[in-house]
Amino acid sequence: MDKAPRTPNEERTRRRRERILDAAFHVFSRTGYRDAAVDDIAREAETSKGGIYFHFPTKESILMELMGSTADRLVEKVERAVEAESVTDPVVRAGAAIDAVLAIFAGHRSMARLLLVDGLGAGSLFRTETLRLHDRFVLLIASYLDGAVADGAIPPLDTRVAATAWFGALHELVIGWLVSEHPAPLEDSGLALRAMLLRSVGVTESRIASLEGSGR
């Protein structure tokens, strides 16, 4: 395999890199990118400033890598969660996607915070990158909606706008939940949201009712 470390040393290096990424992730989520000092990351990673700069060329590059790699994982997770339903009904799949997005964010509070919120205000570079992430989710959702339209399950509509709306709605719900002190389980409002979103693209009321229990 290509990923297997050739030497114990390589493995050790990889682990240190990972530890730095984890620490950076933690610090960024807590403080926001701009307010996070490289020293803080070093302390949390139990290494030194120089150590960090051995593995990463700039502070910026850490955030970049963090966003890129976790974004990949998140999108994949949603896709896998939908496949796991192993149904072909496009409406069910779309509903599953909603649930999956919520579930994943629910399970990774701080990751969500970093990826969805922090990137926006941290300079134009990250704004761009954050929005690219938004876009990936939007496209993912749009693909499910396209499937549903093609299938005749829902009437034709501008799926790009619809997906944007869906993602925005999910995003806002998640953010509210992220910043609330005593967050109620995300699943509760999630159920209501799912119904709304499906309704918004023309899924019939009876169809929605029939899905009610099938969520994860």
Place this chain on the structure above:
Amino acid sequence: MDKAPRTPNEERTRRRRERILDAAFHVFSRTGYRDAAVDDIAREAETSKGGIYFHFPTKESILMELMGSTADRLVEKVERAVEAESVTDPVVRAGAAIDAVLAIFAGHRSMARLLLVDGLGAGSLFRTETLRLHDRFVLLIASYLDGAVADGAIPPLDTRVAATAWFGALHELVIGWLVSEHPAPLEDSGLALRAMLLRSVGVTESRIASLEGSGR
């Protein structure tokens, strides 16, 4: 009244303050809060650093005041726009609110950017403040939805969640439009969005169609 200038001097002071706020607004929108230097604001306001610190205790306080005051104006504008429709039909009013929010953001690109986007990543204080602004819009929308529910125009539902979803959808659409290089008119996708959002809370398809032309 308290706002009436007693002396020409007071009036001059007030104007200077205003000029600083305007400049700060401009600079913040361009650079983002963290990257904006007080010197930049001073230059743009045609005053000096010391001048700014005469009127405001900290750089932070400038952003705070900016967010507070513009938020007030925005929310008011939406309310006025809805009242201007001078109808009582709650569904029409909710639709008008959607249009109004979009129209206002469309008309104030940089303001929207500052309030909706920049605030999030600029440190915890601003995150809080930005979210408070989100909340005000959410509550405003919820009040319209509550009206519609009370009126029997739409079935009962968790209006808090629905309003959050609405705002999130609007927000995401606006952000995409804000950062796009060649933004297509916001109204175009806005129309599609309005239909979706109304649908999402159970407004019937025929009702939606009947509203189609009546938007601003």
Place this chain on the structure above:
Amino acid sequence: MDKAPRTPNEERTRRRRERILDAAFHVFSRTGYRDAAVDDIAREAETSKGGIYFHFPTKESILMELMGSTADRLVEKVERAVEAESVTDPVVRAGAAIDAVLAIFAGHRSMARLLLVDGLGAGSLFRTETLRLHDRFVLLIASYLDGAVADGAIPPLDTRVAATAWFGALHELVIGWLVSEHPAPLEDSGLALRAMLLRSVGVTESRIASLEGSGR
């Protein structure tokens, strides 16, 4: 006059700038440019690091200004010293130039060190600048030699090369004197050097002897 300070403030600012330049000059001469910390300059100028950066954009710019402005003064001084002899004999003038260069460097040990020596090893930018200074002296000397040739006082020769040789000889003598722990008066060897240099361009022995006492 344009140089008169308009306000007391301007004068104060100018003085502070000057103090920083003086301190920088001192520190650079002692430590060399690269090893001089901005903090050191600040301490010596009895100001703060930030204070320095108010007056100069970079550490580099301080050296640049230092080199430019002092170079001007030095070249001017040589020219004035030669004029002060108020003779027209080109050989006398050339001899006076030699004396003047030595005298000036003798009178400004550390300045000479900074300008002639330090600039060379401090990165390509300063190398260039230092060499420009060398060049100015070379051209100055060449102009005196050209005068002597035109006058028939010395035989025709490549005055550019001759001037380079003269400056090099002066330079080396000064450097040796600069770095020596117990420097013998520069004038002593200066006299011998003057004879040699004049001889090198074809001034006759008797002419040289007749000048012997006229040096400063």
Place this chain on the structure above:
Amino acid sequence: MDKAPRTPNEERTRRRRERILDAAFHVFSRTGYRDAAVDDIAREAETSKGGIYFHFPTKESILMELMGSTADRLVEKVERAVEAESVTDPVVRAGAAIDAVLAIFAGHRSMARLLLVDGLGAGSLFRTETLRLHDRFVLLIASYLDGAVADGAIPPLDTRVAATAWFGALHELVIGWLVSEHPAPLEDSGLALRAMLLRSVGVTESRIASLEGSGR
């Protein structure tokens, strides 16, 4: 002999050392001592940072050794070149020394740059070392001049000062040539310089003319 390798290993070590010196030399000439990172040297020597520190205790020591050893070689080369003329006439020998110095520098541009230029601005330690090198050349030249004086070929004079002047003149000529973008052959101006220098110590015009073609 001490230099003969006892074992193949010793030979390998010696070669690695040499390779590091070569690389360091190259890098120093390119970047200057202060701006050269040990990493750069390691890369160019195709070894690792640790490898370098096995062979040399500090970065400084590399430059020291470089200066010492190359200085030795240079001085030797000049001496050999003079001996090769296999004449006893002290004036001819002095003239040959001038030619040799120029020829050697001309043939080793970057070495000359490192030794003559860079050393000066790189901190007091190197300044000292560079000047020691200057001194060796000065003493070498002085010895030839002393010979000429003892021989009665030239009138008595302060040969220390004269040698300093000679070296300074040569040095300045070489530096100008080193930093010029399109250097004209050093030999051209070298010829003019030789005449001047000989003249400067009292060699008669006819004698100089008789040497004109005999240079290398």
Place this chain on the structure above:
DNA sequence: AATGAATGAGGCTTCATTCAT
């Protein structure tokens, strides 16, 4: 012997804030 990862002191620069004039 060699490697590459780690260390940490130190460098330059920025900038919110203060303050004498």
Place this chain on the structure above:
DNA sequence: GATGAATGAAGCCTCATTCAT
């Protein structure tokens, strides 16, 4: 009230040197 000079605490990054493997 306003100005601009000054302050000093961080901040990011570099790099000579050390050290476990």
